[in-house]
Amino acid sequence: MIPFAYSKPTDVAGALQLAGPDSHFIAGGTNLLDLMKENVAQPQRLIDITGLPLREVTATASGGLSIGALVGNAELARHPRIEADYPLLAQAILAGASPQLRNMASSGGNLLQRTRCAYFYDSAVPCNKRAPGTGCPARSGLNRNHAILGASQHCVAVHPSDMCVALAALEATVQVQGPAGSRQIAFADFHRLPGEQPERDNTLADNELITAIELPAPRFAEHVHYLKVRDRASYAFALISVAAALRLEGERIGELRLALGGVAHKPWRDPALEARFQGQPATSATYTQIAQAMLSGAQPLAHNAFKVTLAHNAIIRALGQAQRRQGATA
Amino acid sequence: MSAQAISGQPLDRTDGPAKVTGKARYAGEYPAEGLLYGSVVSSAVAHGRIRHIDCQAALALPGVIEVLHHGNRPPMAADDEPYEDDDAADGHPFRPLFNDRVLYSGQPVALVIAENLELARYAGSLVRVEIDAGSHQTDLCAARDQGYDAPAELPKPRGDFAEAFNAAPLRIDAQYSTPNEHHNPMEPHASTVIVEADGSLLIHDKTQGTQNSQAYVQEVFKLPKEQVRVCAAFVGGAFGSGLRPQYQLALAVMGALKLKRSVRVTLTRQQMFTFGYRPRTLQRLQLGADADGRLLAIRHEATGQTSRFEDFSEHVVEWSGMLYRCDNVAMAYQLVPLDVYTPLDMRAPGAALGLIGLECAMDELAEQVGLDPVALRQVNFADSNGNEGKPYSSKALRECYEQGAERFGWERRNPVPRSQQEGDELIGWGMAGGVWEAMQMKASAKARLDADGHLWVSSATTDIGTGTYTVMTQIAADAAGMAVEDITFQLGDSSLPTAPLQGGSFTVSSVGSAVRQACQVLRSKLVTLAQARYPALAGEPADRFVVADGQLQVGERRFAFADLLQGAGDDALEVQITAEPGAKREGFACATHSAVFVEVRVDEALGTLRVSRVVSAVAAGRVINPKTARSQILGGVVWGVGMALHEQAEVDHNLGRTMNHNLAEYHIPVNADMGEVEVIFVDEPDDIVNELGSKGVGEIGVVGVAAAVANALYHATGRRVRDFPLTVDKILG
Missing domain, CATH: 3.30.365.10 (Aldehyde oxidase/xanthine dehydrogenase, molybdopterin binding domain)
Structure with missing residues (x-):
């Protein structure tokens, strides 16, 4: 860990004023502190944002919810409006980490979790994400947990969050504030694929701060299911996760949302595919077609071909569970 | 003697309150005046030779005292024997910071010593280790053709396997594989080496054998026996990882010897994966x-x-x-x-x-x-x-x-x-x-009954969380015929009577037998002493003698220990014995x-x-x-x-x-x-x-x-x- 300055502003403007080239915002610190101990993150200044007034969950004019960036993961998962209207999000949050971590972790910070790729975490070895241009040992090494979709020559890491998979399916937007003012980023545009710049996880500009996450008016409060498959029953990152949401019209799919975790550098979603299956019968035969279509572009590595089969099965299972599910609470 | 044996009872751990209240100190928790903190710098390659270690940036930081490596460490033994501990494998033991050879990835190659842990770790990140990497092989399957018979004595084959197997009506022929597994006790390996005023070393070490660590330090660094004492009052799990002296011990001692100051080295969780493990x-x-x-x-x-x-x-x-x-x-x-x-x-x-x-x-x-x-x-x-x-x-x-x-x-x-x-x-x-x-191994124990009627029983064994403090107290209680509250069992100190490494599930069998015998002998000595001093007790059978409430009780009669011991010319009654595996076995x-x-x-x-x-x-x-x-x-x-x-x-x-x-x-x-x-x-x-x-x-x-x-x-x-x-x-x- 390197020496660093520390400040704790009390408003967003103050936080933005302190931000500079080697500064880092910190909220729960559940990921950043680990990265600092391993010399993966080396901020010169930590700007502790836990004193900012970003802890409210409020109704929006459009019938949705605005979630302050500092609302804790545990608190959010148990929020009555989330439980009632966005159960997919509640399920996804509770599938992540451990109770202790969820108590500490913030909503904004959850979006900024960095990959769990072992090479990224070990500053003694090459990694294009940590040290651009040094190479990607995962491509030819241990890649059982790595990407099957959307990877590049430079990086095969996957995004670790569960919450983000649900937010992608629910078409959230991310409210940010920066030196140039405020803007909104559609969730699909927030995280990015590695491409030529694997060191960039997302599209935040320098020194931009997430202030809130906005959910649109609820459309999927009933037929939803978050399925996470991992190497142990808790406190493990997803091998594959599926956020499935259905609006049923009789025995047909009225509307479909489907996002995958553990497969790519960002939560993986295909809106065109979702639209294509609108009006199809809500049957396992359809779900099998959806799974095949969703994974048709999969390019597994030497040790993760099982993820294609697993994702396929998990999609069918999650959609089936979502269909059978009645009522909002888990 | 109590009517009901204490052994066999689900007694709560005698050390439980100390552990759950934080009073129990582990190796990396002992304070010392002017204590320095060491942080280990590890090799990133699996095989090679160190060409150069650049410590300049680390040493330039105020509060960084020293960077130790093979080029400037204090003298240590060159031959294998001093490094061969009680659980050593055949061959040439690893010698930390001994020379420029890199034998595995994660090997300690330098120790940064600073005034606090954070600084030591930061300085460690600034140490540049240049290694000429050689080719390496870490894959058992890829190198299987280089296998040779283990130097272990296998039981002699019996009968004729090949003939019997080929003739058997039913046959299974199957292959299984298992991976490397690491012990990872909750408490990381740590050693606090305290330099006493007389220059001797008091070492709190995470170990399953205080005397094993003591002998290692003494021999590797050629120190007089009385100059090294190793303690391990509490061990936060070990599972075998403390059976051999681990490298943080040698490194902390090097720092203390070189600087003549107390030094602590605690391994990080990542470094807990850089020594012994269950093999693939x-x-x-x-x-x-x-x-x-x-x-x-x-x-x-x-x-x-x-x-x-x-x-x-x-x-x-x-x-x-x-x-x-x-x-x-x-x-x-x-x-x-x-x-x-x-x-x-x-x-x-x-x-x-x-x-x-x-x-x-x-x-x-x-x-x-x-x-x-x-x-x-x-x-x-x-x-x-x-x-x-x-x-x-x-x-x-x-x-x-x-x-x-x-x-x-x-x-x-x-x-x-x-x-x-x-x-x-x-x-x-x-x-x-x-x-x-x-x-069962040879083991020694001491039992000492004080004038106030408290029984102190001791042995150099450890308690790696298994309950040794508790069961030894129970065994002593039965053998001495005393209540658990009147007994203290002491362990985890190389100066105590000799005990084997704590491992192999033989601690109760080995140390427990010694504890039992010491307490039994102590009790019979007490009876003899009492009968010699008070002729009226001459005819009383031994089982009528009870030690309780700070007195010797025989029927309705009470005798103060102070009086009893006065005649014996000592302020306490003490017995030390060595128990060996029984001939019956x-x-x-x-x-x-x-x-x-x-x-x-x-x-x-x-x-x-x-x-x-x-x-x-x-x-x-x-x-x-x-x-x-x-x-x-x-x-x-x-x-x-x-x-x-x-x-x-x-x-x-x-x-x-x-x-x-x-x-x-x-x-x-x-x-x-x-x-x-x-x-x-x-x-x-x-x-x-x-x-x-x-x-x-x-x-x-x-x-x-x-x-x-x-x-x-x-x-x-x-x-x-x-x-x-x-x-x-x-x-x-």
């Missing part, structure tokens, strides 16, 4: 049987990895020659040297591996014979240890099978795989047997046994397996403390589930480096992974194994569990997975 092992089991399931031939072959400098060997294959009756047995055990650190004994070393092969193969045989897995084992029950040709001193394994099966409900098992299903889950029931040796084989029954729920579409129920029935002789003993078995079962499903060091063989070196990615079971676990201790009287009749329970709980899980997976799905751990990718239908 490949096994082949060949079983031949007749139509009734009687074993006609057994061959067990194992290949394990070791370092290029030491040959680590453990008992992997021996168990196949002793658990069942069979006349034609052959064993083979090979080692493959790699650019890695030497493996190290880890909970039930060897047995935890070998029983995976043997007990999975027995399950495969049971199916071929068409016999229930328990019945197959009963058919092949051995009254004697075939390796030694000696009968067992006791072996209540039949009772384990019967009582375990009954509690589990095994009789309701449909033998057909895939015959039980609930929703998306297939349910499988599997079982396995377990065995571990019941050893000769001619017998002594072992603990178990039968483990497991229920799993498997979701084939998702590749997940959940252990929903375990019953472990254990025959370990007399149980001194059912509460701490049960905890040992529970911990063993959880560990076994981890061996079955989770634990594996993921090694990148291109880099020659273990990559999942933290507890987020190196998986062990969490609470959510564990279903109900029931422990049964079957009655097993044994007056041969040792004077306590107790065999020890530290290892047996883990043995066989992984095999039982794999066998249950087969019963659930009809598929054998022989490559451990049984992860999602292997279970996926």
Whole structure:
């Protein structure tokens, strides 16, 4: 860990004023502190944002919810409006980490979790994400947990969050504030694929701060299911996760949302595919077609071909569970 | 003497309050004036020579005192012998910071010493180590052709395996593999070396043998014996990782000697993956049987990895020659040297591996014979240890099978795989047997009765969380005829009477026997003394003498110890004895046994397996403390589930480096992974194994569990997975 300055502003403007080239915002610190101990993150200044007034969950004019960036993961998962209207999000949050971590972790910070790729975490070895241009040992090494979709020559890491998979399916937007003012980023545009710049996880500009996450008016409060498959029953990152949401019209799919975790550098979603299956019968035969279509572009590595089969099965299972599910609470 | 024995009671841990209130200090927690902190700099390559170490940037920081490396360390022994500790493997022991050779990735190459830990770690990140990397090999499978026979003495083959196997009507020939596993006790390895005013060293070390560490430091650094004292009052788990002095000890001592100041070195969790571990092992089991399931031939072959400098060997294959009756047995055990650190004994070393092969193969045989897995084992029950040709001193394994099966409900098992299903889950029931040796080592103990009537009993053994403080207090209470409250057991100090390393489940047997004898002798000396001083007591039988409330009580009469001892010319009554394995043991084989029954729920579409129920029935002789003993078995079962499903060091063989070196990615079971676990201790009287009749329970709980899980997976799905751990990718239908 390197020496660093520390400040704790009390408003967003103050936080933005302190931000500079080697500064880092910190909220729960559940990921950043680990990265600092391993010399993966080396901020010169930590700007502790836990004193900012970003802890409210409020109704929006459009019938949705605005979630302050500092609302804790545990608190959010148990929020009555989330439980009632966005159960997919509640399920996804509770599938992540451990109770202790969820108590500490913030909503904004959850979006900024960095990959769990072992090479990224070990500053003694090459990694294009940590040290651009040094190479990607995962491509030819241990890649059982790595990407099957959307990877590049430079990086095969996957995004670790569960919450983000649900937010992608629910078409959230991310409210940010920066030196140039405020803007909104559609969730699909927030995280990015590695491409030529694997060191960039997302599209935040320098020194931009997430202030809130906005959910649109609820459309999927009933037929939803978050399925996470991992190497142990808790406190493990997803091998594959599926956020499935259905609006049923009789025995047909009225509307479909489907996002995958553990497969790519960002939560993986295909809106065109979702639209294509609108009006199809809500049957396992359809779900099998959806799974095949969703994974048709999969390019597994030497040790993760099982993820294609697993994702396929998990999609069918999650959609089936979502269909059978009645009522909002888990 | 109390009417009811204290031994056998579920006494709460005597050290429990100190531990849960934080009063118990661990090696890395002792304060010292002017204490300096060391941070280890490790090699990123697996093989090579250090060309240059640039310490300038680190040393330029205010508060950084020194960067030690092979070029500037204090003098240390050059030959192997001083480094050979009580658990050393054959070969040339690792010598930390000795020269420019890099022997494995993660090897300590420098120690930064600074005024605080944070600074030391930061400075460590600034040390530039230039290494001329050579080629390396860390993959056991890729280097298998370089294997050679382990320098372990295997039992002589008996009968003619090849002929019997070839002629057997039923045959199993199967291969199993297991990965590297790391101990990872909760408490990381740490040493606090305190330089006393006279220059001597008081060392608080994380160890399973204070005298082992003491002798190592004294010999490696050529110090007079009285200049080095090693203590380990509390140890936060060890599981074998503290059986050898680890490198943080040598590094902290180097710092203290060089700077003549107190130094602490605590390893990071990542560095806990840079020394001894359970080695990756490949096994082949060949079983031949007749139509009734009687074993006609057994061959067990194992290949394990070791370092290029030491040959680590453990008992992997021996168990196949002793658990069942069979006349034609052959064993083979090979080692493959790699650019890695030497493996190290880890909970039930060897047995935890070998029983995976043997007990999975027995399950495969049971199916071929068409016999229930328990019945197959009963058919092949051995009254004697075939390796030694000696009968067992006791072996209540039949009772384990019967009582375990009954509690589990095994009789309701449909033998057909895939015959039980609930929703998306297939349910499988599997079982396995377990065995571990019941050893006894030479050990000493001292008992001292103070004038105020308090009994102090001591031995240099440790308590690695197993309950040694507690059970020794119980044994002393019975032997001295005193109440637990009037007794203090002291351990974890090299200056105390000699004790063996704490391992192998032999502490109760070895140290407990010494404690019992010391207290018995003390008591008889007390009686003799009292009778000499007070002639009226001459005719009183010894069992009428009671030590309680700070007095000697004989019937209605009370005698103050102060008066009693005054005449003896000392302020206390003291006895020290050394206990050795009893002569009765000769001619017998002594072992603990178990039968483990497991229920799993498997979701084939998702590749997940959940252990929903375990019953472990254990025959370990007399149980001194059912509460701490049960905890040992529970911990063993959880560990076994981890061996079955989770634990594996993921090694990148291109880099020659273990990559999942933290507890987020190196998986062990969490609470959510564990279903109900029931422990049964079957009655097993044994007056041969040792004077306590107790065999020890530290290892047996883990043995066989992984095999039982794999066998249950087969019963659930009809598929054998022989490559451990049984992860999602292997279970996926």
